[in-house]
Amino acid sequence: MAIGCGQASAQSGAAADFLGGPSLYSDVARYASFGLHRFGSPGDRATTDWIAAELKAAGFGVEFQPLVLGRQYVVESGRVLAGGAEIAATPFWWPPEDKASFRLTAPLIRDGDAKGKILMLDLPYDRGAYLGPGHRAAIREAAARGPAAILLTIGNPGEARFAYNVTQEDEPWPVPVMVVARQDAAAFENALKAGESVTFEVAGHYERNVAGRNVVARLGSGKGPTVVVSTPMTGWYTCVCERGPGIANFLALARMVAAEKLPNDYVFVATAGHEIGHGGMESFLKHGAPAAAETLAWVHLGASNACYSWTKEPNGFATDRKVDASLRFLVLSPSAASLVGEAFAAVEAQKLVAEKQAVGELRDVQAAGYRNFLGMAGLHRFFHTPADDLKTTGPEILEPVAHAFADAVRKIAARGEGAFK
Secondary structure (H helix, E strand, O other): OHHHHHHHHHHHHHHHHHHHHHHHHHHHHHHHOOOOOHHHHHHHHHOOOHHHHHHHHHOHHHEEEEEEEEEEEEEEEEEEEOOOOOEEEEEEOOOHHHHHOOOOOOOOOEEOOOOOOEEEEEEOOOOOEEEOOHHHHHHHHHHHOOOOOOEEEEEOOOOOOOOOEEEOOOOOOOEEEEOOHHHHHHHHHHHHHHHHHHEEEEEEEEEEEEEEEEEEEEEEOOOOOOOEEEEEOOOOOOOOHHHHHHHHHHHHHHHHHHOOOHHHHHHHEEEEHHOOOEEEEEEEHHOOOOHHHHHEEEEEHHHOOOOOOEEEOOOEEEEEEEEHHHHHEEEHHHHHHHHHHHOOOOOOEEEEEOOOOOOOHHHHHHHOOOOEEEEEEOOOOOOOOOOOOOOOOHHHHHHHHHHHHHHHHHHHHHHHHOOOO
């Protein structure tokens, strides 16, 4: 008996280390160290290798699931020259194929005849992650005025260059669309008033049939029932708080499940291609995911599950190192309401009971017929911008989320179908 108690104590201590803020933040920092995380990039490949190695070290059987997406656009550099200022800019996906790289100098205008000129366009922020019909229509309408290119700002709380997720099926824009930060708008307003031309300079290229990988890790007897745990790996920029906390929690849960030898079978999947069509999740659901009827639960660690709240001040942005609960969402099937109420009692978040519609990659999970699911997703001030870096999260807000997910997984293991009412 004494030996058994000692083993249980050791397992509990190990799990506490896995779920501790410093350990979680260390994994976030490692993810950040790989740089840009767009699908098919060196950062994507390095992230995939790292996650696979960590899951293998935890005791899982690990494999790469090959993934090929039809196209990706690769930006090597992008800038706008206006009134002597050099301003960072990013082409808006998808650019015209014959303008993957280009240099253009033309007058800047907002109103009037746009033919052959650079047209300024500002889009409002809609607290969304996906390019929607309203924004598509606004860009198409602007392009129909015949400009040589469009200079685009997208309102967002971080006032930085913003990107919307797109799909593989989206058509390229008729003319180049360059996104700049709203905080740089003064330079363009000055050029507009002075009647000066501005210059776009872009170096980039398209790649076809772009190879990527999901990481799929399995633990258990293979006799079921199965618990699936998923997290996306890719995004527009460094994605530190968009992706980092979810990946850190994902790894912590895997280490905990293995160390505590929890019952059931487990499949942990880290998916690629999120920002350009959810390709990784789609591929896994079609080839490799356990059947819905054999799956006890699906746990998803989505975007921005532990990010600081910020306020705008005269000298920039400041944080109180707390979470803005209005931007964080617990997404769950109706059957998981009681479980989530217990496990996440200490985690402030809005609840979305997905009777009709989930969000993010849980939309795909729900649409595929998985009946018991729960996950977290959200936004933060620097979401989908280059400003999403290591300052956006910290150990003290990562730890409560990790403990809540761990509690939910332990309860699922202990109660089985009884966890879902």
